[in-house]
Structures are given as structure tokens and as C-alpha cells.
Amino acid sequence: MKATAWMGTDTVKVIDVPDPKIMNARDAIVRICTTAICGSDLHLYHGYIPAMRKGDILGHEFMGEVVEVGPQVRNLKPGDRVVVPFPISCGHCSSCQRGLYSVCENSNPNAGIAEKIMGHSPAGIFGYSHLLGGYAGGQAEYARVPFADVGPVKVPDEVRDDQAVMLADVFPTGYMGAEMCDIKPGQVIAVWGAGPVGLFAAASARLLGAERVIVIDRFPYRLRLAEEHLGAETINYEQADVLDTLNEMTAGRGPDACIDAVGLEGHHGNAAMYAYDRAKQATRVETERPFALRQAILACRSGGVISVVGAYGGFVDKFPMGAFMNRSLIMRTGQCHVQRYTRPLLERIQRGEIDPSFVVSHRMPLRDAPKGYKIFQKKQDDCTKVLLTV
């Protein structure tokens, strides 16, 4: 089959690999119809996530048709149209049973490596480095889906592929970002990052009853999406001081909750500040550029919530612990426990409360994946989300 493989920093290729086969009794094989490039795939692309190997198949957002199931999979049959959550979760460990699917205790065969860096191992993830399991990803014609009796959700006919594939990661991740804010009526929610996750966080904050949503980014076309599709207010951090503007907008209180939908490769309006962290990152003195996180902590109202759904991999410097501690802030975070959200969000799509395909800017065949990565990386042609069709 054809598959998108990581061949080194800033290089992906569509290569021929063997077709996947059932390896565990609870596996299914899915013929992929639509798959997407995620912002966090760019962290892999840029070489910021350790333990990648040349030839690793990328992709953790995909949907398609079941073509084969293992002997223990009884809820699916060949022909079912499914969307597959990005965390691989066994459904039977204590974490899964408490709904913490992205920290499944059994799905990372390389837990020993992850423990050395993170203390304990999170779940395995499709196509997301050997640190998180060494699983082949879904930017391919077929994928093996472990624990297919737990993760994949059947997609009703009336929900389109480009809507369903958003349930693999970005919509639930944005939704969890908003849910962690514990939004009460009248509250103001600020979102750093107007990529798909940030846009879905803003949309979900609205769905969960936020009074006002403020989105912060530097790309006018993305901010325009937030304004026009979601009725959000926006701040372009290259044109305005974010802290001053947020204080002004909230009459000095600061937002009630701040969502970091940026993660480890942030940018900063001040070139010197950017250069400082970029240099430390390049020399591996720190692994992340946590501009959004630092700013969110300073901006948030005292006693408010910092909700982190942007992806981090290692260590940050200059974490404003003093502000965080003295102002009684709360931080909630996590890779999304997608399995918790797929069905309720699918129902919201069916009820017409949201059409998640609004983030899609580009559609191209799988064979053009390298072009898709390039466009997405460079934010060319107003790129927000690239779908690959198979």
C-alpha cells in the first residue's frame, strides 16, 4: 500500500510498504477514506519529538471503512464506516475505566522509554514516534487499529467524511480544552492559537455557554475564520500587546480561563523574545517555546483556569511559577481523552449544532501529502487544515 512516511527532519515521502495485518485479537484493519495532517504532525516534521525513525508512517487523524476484524472484535464488521480516535486505549485498565483514555496503561509497548522522560508512560498514539508506541499511522491506504472494540465509532450516513475525520482529534481536543475551563455563564474565555484545535476550543467554549470568546493569533485569515464562523473577538499579537488588550477588553479582570492551543512551537510578537527561546530550543537547552503558556498565565484572572491542549514534549524554561502560585491559578491539561467525546460530539454534528468541516482549507490526494505538509508548515495559501483523500 501507499503510506506517508517520515524520512528525516522536514522530509516526508509517500512510499510503498506492506499492507497491515491483524497482530492482536482485538485489532481491526481499516481502509482509509479521509485522513488529515495535524498541527502536532508538524512537531514531528520539524524533528521536535524524540524517537522518530526513518520510514515511520505518520498520521493520527483518519476515518474509513472496516475491512477485517480480529476474533475478539464483536462490535464492528467489515463494511462499517468508522472514525478512529488518535489515542490507542485498551478500555480495561484503571485509567481507561475512569475515562482517562489518553493515559491508557497498556497501549504503549515502549513504555520504558516514555517513563525515562515523563516518569510514567501515556497511551500509545498512531504514527506519533516510538516514544508513544511505534504504531504505524493513518496517512496511508490502510491502518491496523488496535483495541478496535474500544476506540472506533461508527459514522452514520448523513455525517460526511470531512466532518467525521474531525472527531479523530481536533474537535474533541478543542472541546476538552473548553470543558476543562469549567465555564460558567457570563465568563470570558481567551484562546491562544487559531489553528483547528484553537478554533474548535473557541467554538466549544461558545457551545458550553461562554459569554465572550477572544482568539489570539498572528495570521489574519485564521483570525477572520474565528470572527466570521464563531463570532469570536480577536487579537493579532503582531499588531497589539496581548496583555494590555485583554485587560482592556475585560476591564482589568483578565479572562476567566485561558486555553493554550499552541504548544511547543509558539511564536512571539517580540523578535528578541522569539530568538531567545528559539536558540535554546535549537541547542536543546529547552525543548519547547512556551510563549503562549507564559502569556496565558500572566493574562488569566486570579483564581482562573489555564487549560493546556497544545502539545508539549519535554521541558520549558522561564515558567512564571510566581504568578501561577500567588494568583491561585489552576492548570488542567492532557492529551485529549477522545473516546469520551466522539459520540456526544457526533450527536452535536447530527443535530446541526456545528459543522466541523469549516476548518478545512485544503483537500488533496494522499500522494500529495509532501505538498500538504509544506503548505501547512509555511501557512501558504491561507492553510488551516489539510485533508488527504485516499
Place this chain on the structure above:
Amino acid sequence: MDRVDSVLLPELDGPVPATLPSTLGLLSLALGVGALVAPGRLARLTGVDDSAAARGVIPAVGLRELGSAVGLLSGRRPAGWAWSRVAGDAMDLTLLGRALADRGGERRRRLALTTAAIAGIAAVDVLAAVRIRRAQRARARMIRMDVGVTVNRSPAEAYRFWRDVENLPRFMAHLESVRADDLRRSHWIARGPAGHRVEWDAEIIDDQPNKSITWRSLPGTRVPNVGRVQFVPAPGDRGTEVRVELRYAPPAGTLGRAVAKLFGEEPEQQVRDDLRRFKQVLETGEVVRSEGSPNGISVRQQAMQRPAQPLPASRR
């Protein structure tokens, strides 16, 4: 030292009784006290009562013996003190040899008897020193592993799976097979690097249903080993804390090096991986495999990941 160690230690010590160093210590004590309290009688007994120098040498020998006695009875570095006795024996034999050279008659007869006695004691001392050192080295080679994992199953379920010893190779990576011969005895085959295979018979020596199992290799095994697993209800209704203690005593030489290699530089890591697989099998039904780690969890495989893409047909 805990209970699991004490199962294995008598075997590691081999034919050396644990009391050997202190027996030698008591012998030194008796000789030392005798030489200090009654040097004249000792001189007559050994046939050197005609020498003025002997009156100085005998108490000095006594002091040396007291030194060895204190060391051996203290229990610290018994091998070193046993060798100090051998050195003392050598010194005594040298003195006796010089004394023999210029004496005759009854004195010569007594000196010859004394020399024979000291030579006999020296032989015992050498043997003891060698055995004490060998036992110490065996203890030093002993690999100790204490690892735990929390499994989301009841103690009874975890116990049942483990008690059927033929299940063990399903999660213990170094085991090729375990065959239960009867309720207590079983035959184990482990695979090592370079085609080394180690086989042994084991028996369950303590079995407390739903609580713990203790087993050991039968005497005569080339790699003596003992293990205990306990199944403790995890607090907060979170299943079972499975706590494993393993002790292996690889022999010296090639086999020992092979066994050491089998466990790698981080023996505990391998047992931790075994327990992760145990958890996977109990909670999910089998060992979880990925394209990068097609054999499931393993330290060696983590270091040598294949690319995360489907396996070629030949590797399935």
C-alpha cells in the same frame, strides 16, 4: 537480608558451614591465649624451651593469633581473616623449620610433631579460606530484583493466572517454556543469548491461595534461583498490587556471563517489562504489539526499533 534471600543462601554457601569462620576464630583465640598465658609450657611442648629468643617470639605469635581471632569472630571480611590465618601458618612453619635445623633428640621429635600439626592446620585454613571466598563471590553475583505492578483485577484472578505456572512464559520474556510436572514441581526452560539454554526443575515451597506463591529451583540447578510473588489488594479499589521478588545466583564462568547478559545491565527493567506484560495479558487478554515493537514490550527491542510500518509477510 529478607526471607527470599535466606531460601537461596544455604545453597550458595555450598559445603561451607556458616559457622566455619567463627570456628577458626575460636581456634585462634585458644592458641593466642595459651601463648600469652603460658609461653613457658608452650615452649616445652613444642621443644623450643632451650631458646632465649623463643620466649620473645611465642607471646608475639599469641598476639597475632588474638588479632586473627578478633577478626574472624567479628564476622567482617571473613575471607580476609581466614587468609591471615594462612599467612600466620606460613610464618610459623618457617620458624619451626629453622628451629628443627639445629636440634636433635627429644626436642627434635617434639618440633617435628608440632610442625606436622601446624601443617595440618594450615591445610584446613587454606581450604576454609578458599571456600569462604567462593561462597562470598556467589553471594556477590546473586541478582536481586524487587518490582511491583498494579493490575486492575482481583487478587484471586491474578493469583490463579500465576499459579498455573505454564502461563509464565506468556509474559516472562526470557522463558521458553514451563511444564508443570505435578502441583508443586515444574520444569523450566529459559533461552539466553548465543543459543544458550538453561533448564532447571523448580518447586513451589509456599503457596497461600490468593495471597502469595514462593518457588525455588531444586538443589543442583546450575543457576539457583528463588522467587516470590505477593498479591495485595490495592488501596482505593484499584485491583491488585502484584509484588515480585526474584533472586538468581549465576555461576562463575561462561554460563554465568551468559545469564548476566540475559538480564542485561538493568535486570530490574526486564522484570518490570515482564510485569507490564502480565498486566496487559490480565487486563487486555494478550501482549500488546505495535509495528515498531512487534514482539511487545522488551528493553532490547526498545533499543532496536523497526520503523513503524507494517511487517513484511516473512515476519508474521
